[in-house]
Amino acid sequence: MLASLAHPDLLRSQNYIGQQWCDARPGQTLPVFDPATGDEIARVPDSDATDAIRAADAAATAFPDWSRRTARDRAQIIKRWHALILSHQDDLARIISAEQGKPMHESVGEVRYGASYVEWFAEEATRICGDVVAESAPGRKMFVLKEAVGVVAAITPWNFPLAMIARKIAPALAAGCTVVAKPAEDTPLTALALVYLAEEAGLPPGVINIVTASRTNTPAVVDAWLADPRVRKITFTGSTPVGKHLARESAGTLKKLSLELGGNAPFIVFDDADLDAAVEGLMASKFRNGGQTCVCPNRVYVQDGVHDAFVERLAARVKALHVGPATEPASRIGPMINARAVEKIDRHVQDAVAKGARIVAGGERVRTSDGPHYYAPTVLVDATPAMALADEETFGPVAPVFRFRHEDEVIRHANDTPFGLAAYFYSNDVRRIWRVAQALETGIVGINEGAIASEAAPFGGVKESGYGREGSRHGLDDYMHTKYLCQGQLA
Ligand code: SIN
Numbered sequence: 001m002l003a004s005l006a007h008p009d010l011l012r013s014q015n016y017i018g019q020q021w022c023d024a025r026p027g028q029t030l031p032v033f034d035p036a037t038g039d040e041i042a043r044v045p046d047s048d049a050t051d052a053i054r055a056a057d058a059a060a061t062a063f064p065d066w067s068r069r070t071a072r073d074r075a076q077i078i079k080r081w082h083a084l085i086l087s088h089q090d091d092l093a094r095i096i097s098a099e100q101g102k103p104m105h106e107s108v109g110e111v112r113y114g115a116s117y118v119e120w121f122a123e124e125a126t127r128i129c130g131d132v133v134a135e136s137a138p139g140r141k142m143f144v145l146k147e148a149v150g151v152v153a154a155i156t157p158w159n160f161p162l163a164m165i166a167r168k169i170a171p172a173l174a175a176g177c178t179v180v181a182k183p184a185e186d187t188p189l190t191a192l193a194l195v196y197l198a199e200e201a202g203l204p205p206g207v208i209n210i211v212t213a214s215r216t217n218t219p220a221v222v223d224a225w226l227a228d229p230r231v232r233k234i235t236f237t238g239s240t241p242v243g244k245h246l247a248r249e250s251a252g253t254l255k256k257l258s259l260e261l262g263g264n265a266p267f268i269v270f271d272d273a274d275l276d277a278a279v280e281g282l283m284a285s286k287f288r289n290g291g292q293t294c295v296c297p298n299r300v301y302v303q304d305g306v307h308d309a310f311v312e313r314l315a316a317r318v319k320a321l322h323v324g325p326a327t328e329p330a331s332r333i334g335p336m337i338n339a340r341a342v343e344k345i346d347r348h349v350q351d352a353v354a355k356g357a358r359i360v361a362g363g364e365r366v367r368t369s370d371g372p373h374y375y376a377p378t379v380l381v382d383a384t385p386a387m388a389l390a391d392e393e394t395f396g397p398v399a400p401v402f403r404f405r406h407e408d409e410v411i412r413h414a415n416d417t418p419f420g421l422a423a424y425f426y427s428n429d430v431r432r433i434w435r436v437a438q439a440l441e442t443g444i445v446g447i448n449e450g451a452i453a454s455e456a457a458p459f460g461g462v463k464e465s466g467y468g469r470e471g472s473r474h475g476l477d478d479y480m481h482t483k484y485l486c487q488g489q490l491a
Contacts, residue, residue, distance in 0.1 A: 001098040001327060002041055002189075005091045012192035015045050015212060018058035019205035025050040030214040032189060035101035036325050036335040036371040042099075044188045047211040052180070052224035055209035059151040059178040060230040062206030067148040067176035071125045078122035078173055080201035085115045085166075085194070092162060092193060097326035099187045100161050101335040101373075102289050104326055113453070114166035114194075117471060120455040124476050125174035139491025146480040148176030149256055150232035153225040155246075156183050157237045158337055159292045161190035167455070167470045168235045168258075169198075169208060175479035180231065181210045182221055186337055188212040222246075229253045233479065236260070237294070240419070240464050258468025258478050260294065260460055262393050263421030266414035267297035268436070270407070271305040273426035274448070279313045281450030282399065285424060287321060287377055290333050291397040292341070294465075295422035295444065295452065298393055299383070300401045301410045307403050311360060311381055314399065318361040321377045321397075325370050333397050335373040345375045345396035348389040352380050352400060355387050362397070385413065393419075407432065415441045420463035424450060443469075 024045035362378030
């Protein structure tokens with residue numbers, strides 16, 4: 001796939017610091033693998049604290065000029081970046097599929113999805129405004145300004161190698177922040193390509209800096225940023241344990257934090273739902289990216305009266321999903337990211353079956369012509385809270401169905417988790433819709449809708465799914481602080 005890029009320059013194998021492409025200081029590299037075959041497809045720097053500090057130096061040096069530019073000036077550069085992302089969408093999609101494994105049509109969708117945040121924040125940059133407050137005493141004027149927080153460290157996951165970094169960097173740039181970024185060790189190539197296009201768009205030196213690192217060296221890179229008082233904000237998408245570590249360790253310099261952490265989303269189908277729409281919504285939300293998303297339903301609750309009909313329609317749809325490599329146009333489920341991911345999915349399915357669940361679709365590993373890291377899309381019925389998949393995020397194409405009788409009972413189960421990122425429910429009863437939407441303890445609720453993400457909406461969780469929002473005007477606010485000016489002696 002990488003050999004067929006129309007613009008091979010997009011394939012970068014170095015860090016980007018202060019507008020220089022450079023190796024890691026110790027000269028070490030780490031391999032990037034094709035998740036389907038396990039073959040090495042590229043090598044990138046295995047950076048350490050020295051590289052992280054150089055990146056922070058560059059970002060800190062660039063901050064005064066970038067933050068003082070006019071919003072329109074910043075917006076024009078971000079808009080050019082957006083146009084370049086779209087004009088290279090096929091190449092970017094090939095890079096995403098090569099390192100992350102999702103089917104090509106989904107990768108193209110991810111490029112457009114990520115680009116939509118870039119466009120949105122380019123436009124929002126020009127709408128940043130504060131307040132003029134009615135004076136509280138004669139001869140006084142009071143103003144509220146919004147100012148860029150400073151250098152931002154962005155730490156991003158492997159499941160959306162383009163969209164996640166785009167929706168962190170774009171608002172940071174729009175607000176006037178400069179950025180140091182570390183993409184996931186599994187998927188650094190897309191992030192490097194994106195930064196290459198930002199340079200082409202005319203971004204000044206040091207405004208974005210990116211270093212790559214292995215799982216072993218990532219703590220050294222991140223700890224350097226955590227300890228650095230010049231880094232004023234950390235934005236992270238990933239697991240709750242890592243998010244808690246970042247919150248603890250950033251306390252020393254009291255950084256601003258945006259944490260988009262783990263989920264355990266319930267998907268509830270009430271007796272009064274439109275069943276076809278509910279099946280459609282579950283297919284879209286559960287099996288996108290092979291179930292490797294933080295917002296994908298982890299627990300499917302179906303009310304007694306429609307349970308069997310729903311399961312029958314769902315199983316038929318799931319059995320028809322084609323499992324195969326990203327390059328096959330028919331593929332709907334690509335490889336999982338690595339062997340550990342397949343192990344976890346299989347452990348959840350085996351545990352559920354041992355505790356009484358019944359498999360009605362899938363339920364096994366799949367070996368395709370190009371490798372062993374596949375799992376058949378799966379539907380389980382008779383799921384119970386005693387099963388590991390009720391508490392832990394499976395992060396794979398498994399839909400466990402729990403039967404329920406009453407609304408109160410399902411709300412209790414849905415909220416019985418430390419996580420609170422997304423929830424979905426299907427009902428045609430307008431009173432129930434408002435009751436349930438308000439009772440669910442999550443940051444996002446899909447009501448008769450499975451595709452909830454949008455650049456225009458605030459994405460983020462409550463409870464141990466984190467805090468901070470990405471997308472919408474709230475997503476820009478997270479990169480600014482509020483300054484109050486009080487001018488006296490005017491009478
Ligand atoms: C995620 O899995 O964290 C993001 C999913 C999305 O943007 O829809």
